[in-house]
Amino acid sequence: MAHVGIVAEGRPYVIPVLYARNGTELYVHGSPLSRLLGTLAQGVPMCLTVTLVDGLVFARSAFHHSMNYRSVVVLGDGYPIADREEKLEALRMIVEHVAAGRAGEAREPDHQELKATEVVALPIREASAKIRTGPPVDAADDYALPVWAGEVPVRTRFEEPVPDTRCTEPVPTYIRDYRRAYA
Amino acid sequence: MAHVGIVAEGRPYVIPVLYARNGTELYVHGSPLSRLLGTLAQGVPMCLTVTLVDGLVFARSAFHHSMNYRSVVVLGDGYPIADREEKLEALRMIVEHVAAGRAGEAREPDHQELKATEVVALPIREASAKIRTGPPVDAADDYALPVWAGEVPVRTRFEEPVPDTRCTEPVPTYIRDYRRAYA
Numbered sequence: 001m002a003h004v005g006i007v008a009e010g011r012p013y014v015i016p017v018l019y020a021r022n023g024t025e026l027y028v029h030g031s032p033l034s035r036l037l038g039t040l041a042q043g044v045p046m047c048l049t050v051t052l053v054d055g056l057v058f059a060r061s062a063f064h065h066s067m068n069y070r071s072v073v074v075l076g077d078g079y080p081i082a083d084r085e086e087k088l089e090a091l092r093m094i095v096e097h098v099a100a101g102r103a104g105e106a107r108e109p110d111h112q113e114l115k116a117t118e119v120v121a122l123p124i125r126e127a128s129a130k131i132r133t134g135p136p137v138d139a140a141d142d143y144a145l146p147v148w149a150g151e152v153p154v155r156t157r158f159e160e161p162v163p164d165t166r167c168t169e170p171v172p173t174y175i176r177d178y179r180r181a182y183a
Numbered sequence: 184m185a186h187v188g189i190v191a192e193g194r195p196y197v198i199p200v201l202y203a204r205n206g207t208e209l210y211v212h213g214s215p216l217s218r219l220l221g222t223l224a225q226g227v228p229m230c231l232t233v234t235l236v237d238g239l240v241f242a243r244s245a246f247h248h249s250m251n252y253r254s255v256v257v258l259g260d261g262y263p264i265a266d267r268e269e270k271l272e273a274l275r276m277i278v279e280h281v282a283a284g285r286a287g288e289a290r291e292p293d294h295q296e297l298k299a300t301e302v303v304a305l306p307i308r309e310a311s312a313k314i315r316t317g318p319p320v321d322a323a324d325d326y327a328l329p330v331w332a333g334e335v336p337v338r339t340r341f342e343e344p345v346p347d348t349r350c351t352e353p354v355p356t357y358i359r360d361y362r363r364a365y366a
Contacts, residue, residue, distance in 0.1 A: 001234070001236060001250070003186040003197050003232060003234070004197070005188040005195035005196065005197035005230070006195055007190050007193065007194070007195050010190065010228065011190070011228040011230070011258065012188035012189055012190050012195050012196075012197075012228060012229065012230045013188065013195075013230050013256070013258075014186050014187070014188035014195075014197050014230045014231070014232040014256065015232065015256070016232065016234040016252065016254050018250070045193065045194040045195060046195065047188070047194070047195045047196050047197045048197070049186060049197040049198065049199065051184070051186070051199040053184060056281060056282065056341075056361075058282070058285065058289075058358065059289070060289065060290060061289055061290040061291075061292070061296070062274060062275075062278055062286065062289040062290060062291055062292055063290075063292045063296040063299075063300065065278060065281070065285075065289065067184070067201070069199065071199050073196070073197065073198070075194065075196075091245060092245075095245055095248060098239060098248070099239065099241070102241065102248075103245065105330050105331070106241075106242070106243065106244055106245040106248065106330060107243060107244040107245065107246075107325060107328055107330065108244075108245055109244070109245055109246045113244070113246040116246075117246065135345075135347045135348065136347055142290060143349055145290060146352055147288050147289055147290065147352060148288070148346070148350060148352040148353070148354055148355050148358060149346070149347040149349075149350045149352075150344055150345050150346040150347045150350055150354075150358075151344065151345045151347075152341050152342070152344050152345075152358060152361050153341070153342040153343070153345065154339060154340070154341060154342075155339070155340045155342055156337060156338070156339060156340075157337070157338045157339075157340045158239075158335050158336070158337055158338075159335070159336040159337075159338055160336070161333050161334065161335050162318075162333050162334045162335075162336065163331070163332070163333040164318045164319055164332040164333045164334075165318065166326055166332075167331060167332045167333055169329055169330060169331040169332075170331070171331055171333075172331050175241065175331060175333075175335060178239075178335050
C-alpha cells in the first residue's frame with residue numbers, strides 16, 4: 001500500500017492506494033484519485049510514498065525519540081493508461097503485487113469494468129529512500145538518566161484467512177502462506 | 184503515524200510524520216517538512232492522511248478486490264508554532280500519542296533542541312473518513328466461479344521491547360503493555 005499525493009487547485013491531497021512496480025514505472029489504481037480530480041490530465045505531478053514501520057524508538061530525551069522504518073518517496077508525472085492491453089496488464093501487476101498467484105485465478109475485468117477502472121502510470125523520475133535501524137542515540141550526558149530506553153518492534157501479521165460464507169473452494173497456497181511481496 | 188502532503192513549486196510531496204490531535208487541531212512533527220520547504224510560511228495548505236489496513240479482500244473477480252481499512256483525510260492550512268510553551272506542549276502531546284505515559288519520563292527538550300525542532304499546527308478545516316469492513320462483494324453471476332474468496336486479516340503487532348544495551352532501567356508498564364492509542 002502506498003500514499004499518493006496530487007495537487008488540485010493549489011492544495012495537496014493524500015490518498016491511500018494499491019500499486020505495483022514495473023521496472024522504471026509504477027502503476028497506481030487510480031479510481032480514488034480520479035474521483036478527486038475528475039478526468040486525469042496528461043502529466044499530473046504526483047508523489048508516491050511507501051512507509052513500513054519497523055519499530056518505535058524510545059530515547060532518554062524526548063528530542064531523540066524516533067521510529068525505525070523504511071520509506072521511499074517517488075516523484076514523477078502520472079498519466080492515465082488508455083491502451084486496453086496495457087491497462088489489463090497493469091491491473092494484473094497490481095493484483096500480483098498484493099498477492100502473487102492471484103491474477104491467474106480471479107476473473108479478469110470485462111469491458112464495462114475495465115472502462116470503470118482508472119489506472120495511472122507513474123514513470124519514476126526521482127526517488128529517495130530512507131532507512132533507520134537500531135537503538136536510540138542519546139546525547140552523551142543523557143545516558144546516565146534513569147529513563148528506560150530501547151525499541152518496541154512493530155510487525156505486520158497476516159492472520160488466518162476468513163473464507164466468504166458463500167465460498168466452498170479450498171484455500172489456495174498463496175493465501176494460506178500469505179506474505180508481503182517486500183517483507 | 185500519518186502521511187502529510189504539501190505543495191512546493193506546484194508539485195506534491197508526501198512525507199511520513201508523527202502527530203497528535205488536540206481537539207480541532209493536529210500537531211505535526213515538522214522537521215521532515217521543514218527540510219523540504221525551508222522555513223514554513225504561515226498558512227501552508229496541507230493534507231494529513233492516516234490509514235490503518237485491517238484486511239486484504241479477495242473477490243472472485245479482479246475488479247472487486249479491495250482492502251478493509253480505516254482512513255481519514257484532513258485538510259487545512261498549517262503554520263509553525265512559535266510560542267515556546269505551546270511548542271513544548273505540542274511535543275508532549277506527540278510523544279504521548281505515540282506512548283501514553285512517556286512524556287512524564289523522558290527528558291524535555293532544552294533550549295537548543297527546542298529551537299531545532301519544528302512543530303506545525305494544522306487546524307482541521309475539513310475531514311473525511313472512510314471505513315470498509317466485511318467480506319468481498321461479487322457480481323451475482325460470479326458467485327458460481329470456482330475461485331476462493333474471503334479476507335486475509337492484517338494486524339499490527341508490537342513485540343517484546345528490546346532494551347538499549349546501555350540501559351539498566353526496568354521496562355515501564357506503558358512499554359511492556361504497549362498498544363496504539365487508537366486500536
